[in-house]
Amino acid sequence: MSLTFQEAYQDLRHIYDQTRQAASVPFTLRDAERALAALLTTDNLWEAIRLSHVPLRALSTFWHQLIKAGLLKAHDGALRLTESGQALTQALGVAPLREATCAHCEGRGVDYRTLPEGVAERFAEIARHRPEAIQAYDQGFVTDATTLSRIAFAWHRGDLEGKAIIVLGDDDLMSIAAALTGAPAHILAIDIDERLIQFINEVARQEGLDRLEAVRYDLREPLPTAWLRRFDTFLTDPTESFLGFKTTIERGLLALRGPGSAGYFGLTHVESSYEKWAQIQRFLLDHGAVLTDLIDDFSAYVNWGYIESMRSWEWLPTHSLPERAWYYSALHRIELLRTPDLDNTAVEGDIFSDAEAATT
Amino acid sequence: MSLTFQEAYQDLRHIYDQTRQAASVPFTLRDAERALAALLTTDNLWEAIRLSHVPLRALSTFWHQLIKAGLLKAHDGALRLTESGQALTQALGVAPLREATCAHCEGRGVDYRTLPEGVAERFAEIARHRPEAIQAYDQGFVTDATTLSRIAFAWHRGDLEGKAIIVLGDDDLMSIAAALTGAPAHILAIDIDERLIQFINEVARQEGLDRLEAVRYDLREPLPTAWLRRFDTFLTDPTESFLGFKTTIERGLLALRGPGSAGYFGLTHVESSYEKWAQIQRFLLDHGAVLTDLIDDFSAYVNWGYIESMRSWEWLPTHSLPERAWYYSALHRIELLRTPDLDNTAVEGDIFSDAEAATT
Numbered sequence: 236m237s238l239t240f241q242e243a244y245q246d247l248r249h250i251y252d253q254t255r256q257a258a259s260v261p262f263t264l265r266d267a268e269r270a271l272a273a274l275l276t277t278d279n280l281w282e283a284i285r286l287s288h289v290p291l292r293a294l295s296t297f298w299h300q301l302i303k304a305g306l307l308k309a310h311d312g313a314l315r316l317t318e319s320g321q322a323l324t325q326a327l328g329v330a331p332l333r334e335a336t337c338a339h340c341e342g343r344g345v346d347y348r349t350l351p352e353g354v355a356e357r358f359a360e361i362a363r364h365r366p367e368a369i370q371a372y373d374q375g376f377v378t379d380a381t382t383l384s385r386i387a388f389a390w391h392r393g394d395l396e397g398k399a400i401i402v403l404g405d406d407d408l409m410s411i412a413a414a415l416t417g418a419p420a421h422i423l424a425i426d427i428d429e430r431l432i433q434f435i436n437e438v439a440r441q442e443g444l445d446r447l448e449a450v451r452y453d454l455r456e457p458l459p460t461a462w463l464r465r466f467d468t469f470l471t472d473p474t475e476s477f478l479g480f481k482t483t484i485e486r487g488l489l490a491l492r493g494p495g496s497a498g499y500f501g502l503t504h505v506e507s508s509y510e511k512w513a514q515i516q517r518f519l520l521d522h523g524a525v526l527t528d529l530i531d532d533f534s535a536y537v538n539w540g541y542i543e544s545m546r547s548w549e550w551l552p553t554h555s556l557p558e559r560a561w562y563y564s565a566l567h568r569i570e571l572l573r574t575p576d577l578d579n580t581a582v583e584g585d586i587f588s589d590a591e592a593a594t595t
Numbered sequence: 596m597s598l599t600f601q602e603a604y605q606d607l608r609h610i611y612d613q614t615r616q617a618a619s620v621p622f623t624l625r626d627a628e629r630a631l632a633a634l635l636t637t638d639n640l641w642e643a644i645r646l647s648h649v650p651l652r653a654l655s656t657f658w659h660q661l662i663k664a665g666l667l668k669a670h671d672g673a674l675r676l677t678e679s680g681q682a683l684t685q686a687l688g689v690a691p692l693r694e695a696t697c698a699h700c701e702g703r704g705v706d707y708r709t710l711p712e713g714v715a716e717r718f719a720e721i722a723r724h725r726p727e728a729i730q731a732y733d734q735g736f737v738t739d740a741t742t743l744s745r746i747a748f749a750w751h752r753g754d755l756e757g758k759a760i761i762v763l764g765d766d767d768l769m770s771i772a773a774a775l776t777g778a779p780a781h782i783l784a785i786d787i788d789e790r791l792i793q794f795i796n797e798v799a800r801q802e803g804l805d806r807l808e809a810v811r812y813d814l815r816e817p818l819p820t821a822w823l824r825r826f827d828t829f830l831t832d833p834t835e836s837f838l839g840f841k842t843t844i845e846r847g848l849l850a851l852r853g854p855g856s857a858g859y860f861g862l863t864h865v866e867s868s869y870e871k872w873a874q875i876q877r878f879l880l881d882h883g884a885v886l887t888d889l890i891d892d893f894s895a896y897v898n899w900g901y902i903e904s905m906r907s908w909e910w911l912p913t914h915s916l917p918e919r920a921w922y923y924s925a926l927h928r929i930e931l932l933r934t935p936d937l938d939n940t941a942v943e944g945d946i947f948s949d950a951e952a953a954t955t
Contacts, residue, residue, distance in 0.1 A: 263854055263855055263932070264854070264855050265854065265855030265856075265930065268753070268855070269753060272753055328757040328780070329757070330753070330756035330757050330778070332751070332753065333709070333750045333751060333756070334709070334751055335705040335706055335707070335709040335710075335747035335748060335750060335751040336704070336705065336706070336751070337697060337699055337700035337703070337704055337705060337706040338699075338706065339697055339698075339699035339700065340697035340699065340700060340704065342704040342705070343697070343704060344696070344697055344700065344702040344703060344704040344890060345695040345696065345697060345702070346695055346696070346697040346698065347695070349693070349694070349695040350695075387695035388695060390693045390695060391692070391693060391694055391695040391696070393628070393629060393632055393690070393692060396690035396693070397688040397689070397690045418690070420688070494623055494624070494625065495623055495624050495625025495628070496625075509885045509887065509930060509932060510885075510932060512885050512886075512887070513880060513885040513932060516876065516880055516885065516886060517877075517880050520873060520876060520877050520880070525869045525870075525872050525873040525876065526872075526876060526886060526889060527869065527872070527889070527891065528889055528890070528891055529886060529887070529888055529889035529890075530704060530888070530889075530890060531887065531888055570625065570869060572623070572869060572870060572873060
């Protein structure tokens with residue numbers, strides 16, 4: 236059973252090459268190492284996804300190749316390395332993951348308990364009655380602590396108080412949390428989902444949040460002239476196909492006044508490789524935006540009702556419903572150094588899906 | 596005294612233009628807003644620097660212009676907006692800063708108390724005897740909590756255990772903290788300062804850290820062949836002139852094995868504008884590196900002994916020694932997606948200074 240590093244590396248390299256062939260999405264040897272490290276750390280499938288930080292399209296293919304090679308067994312929602320699998324990781328020198336996340340702020344660095352008294356409680360009470368996440372719009376909302384922490388973070392960065400804010404797609408109810416602080420000058424939430432528009436406007440009326448309004452809008456349409464260059468801050472949590480992501484961010488950039496304005500968005504590992512992250516970073520720089528903050532695993536998503544019908548369900552080697560949060564995203568903040576040169580045109584085609592998309 | 600927004604904006608714009616003329620470094624209207632917000636939040640000069648997130652070269656020029664316009668008074672280490680200054684900020688709608696930093700992890704998101712028992716205590720005991728920071732090498736070291744948190748973070752990301760690590764410039768003693776965990780396969784610390792080399796090698800001997808070694812090396816020289824493409828992880832906290840920064844990162848990238856390898860570095864606001872940040876982000880992407888984490892204000896620096904002889908001392912409108920940490924840097928992690936195409940040649944000229952440099 237005792238392998239040399241060279242033998243183990245050749246075995247891994249073979250499985251890696253097969254994974255690359257089978258899944259036509261970016262996948263690196265470091266991704267393979269991360270996936271093995273996660274399997275040394277947990278036998279829960281959803282925990283393994285969370286810890287791997289590898290796109291699910293590639294990760295599930297890698298798991299299938301490990302199973303085929305007799306290195307992994309999948310059963311009843313559990314993934315267990317076999318003796319040969321253990322021997323391989325040992326010979327490769329792969330170490331289990333050692334999380335160092337701060338328990339108090341769940342790794343965010345900001346503490347939403349610094350928000351004015353009552354905001355968190357009022358938000359939780361309102362959010363209890365929110366519309367359910369639906370697959371047609373690739374919805375899936377974050378925990379209350381996440382939404383509140385995003386607002387606390389934006390306030391800390393000077394992007395909330397006295398500012399005009401636009402929220403592009405708001406199943407996370409960020410517009411409501413922002414309005415409850417009383418700090419922004421004005422908040423506009425836009426969404427394609429009529430249920431959310433009604434919900435936010437009804438909350439605004441009932442809670443007396445007169446600086447908050449919600450308007451139905453499909454991001455594929457050009458941004459209405461009244462919203463062009465009118466906002467100091469955009470907040471969004473885009474769908475992650477590159478086209479969907481790019482379209483959402485472009486609308487956000489078009490809504491900003493210009494240099495000095497800021498934008499916030501989330502980006503995951505589940506649906507986006509570091510290759511896609513790099514592509515997005517270049518896109519942002521090319522449009523005059525500098526990345527000022529990037530806090531991974533900032534946003535934790537509440538498990539949505541359509542897990543079993545998402546496209547990645549059938550990729551999984553074993554099936555059970557997740558019992559804890561497993562889908563996380565990294566919070567990004569950008570600041571404009573220049574006015575971006577962008578067209579405000581309609582976008583055609585499927586903005587919800589690309590090769591790495593997992594939840595649509 | 597009551598100004599309209601338009602009048603206030605014209606006043607600010609005038610002061611802003613004069614600042615731009617007087618200081619030939621990047622400075623944005625958003626920087627001016629941040630500087631005013633800081634002045635609404637504290638009257639302590641060093642706290643104002645910390646909160647502004649604006650390069651000190653531009654910030655101090657802006658303060659002088661505010662003083663000239665009768666909007667600010669500087670006295671005995673305190674900066675106070677005059678009545679006209681208060682009226683201006685009010686008319687502009689500038690809000691005081693509202694920090695939301697998690698008190699438990701000091702905003703880092705990682706908790707160094709997750710390190711194995713005894714590491715923090717042993718490190719603190721060792722670091723008590725470290726060589727003092729000297730100006731000739733632009734030194735200034737971070738708090739023990741910062742060094743330990745960087746190591747906890749690298750472990751969490753899978754860049755420590757079983758890995759070969761190079762530390763480029765180590766007045767923060769990261770190599771010692773890494774070695775104390777017992778996790779890395781090998782750690783090489785390189786520095787120009789003979790005192791640090793002796794100190795680290797002496798600690799390695801006394802503490803029985805046989806995987807740790809320190810070697811004297813001047814970053815301006817080509818990287819020795821024995822270190823080329825030999826490491827999984829580099830850690831560094833570069834001097835921030837663009838040339839100095841670029842040289843340090845290039846040596847780090849040359850030391851990495853290739854795709855999947857990771858690098859960590861710090862970058863400040865005190866000495867680097869967002870314009871320079873963007874320039875650095877593009878440089879990294881161009882060399883095949885993706886930015887995976889960017890946690891601002893992660894690193895807190897212990898006040899060094901040469902405050903009064905640093906070049907920025909004479910820029911300040913009033914003088915007193917800082918009583919708390921005021922110089923912070925943002926922790927960046929990159930991961931290589933491609934092998935960078937870089938020359939390993941000697942670098943000529945002043946790597947410690949550029950127009951924004953403040954501490955040399």
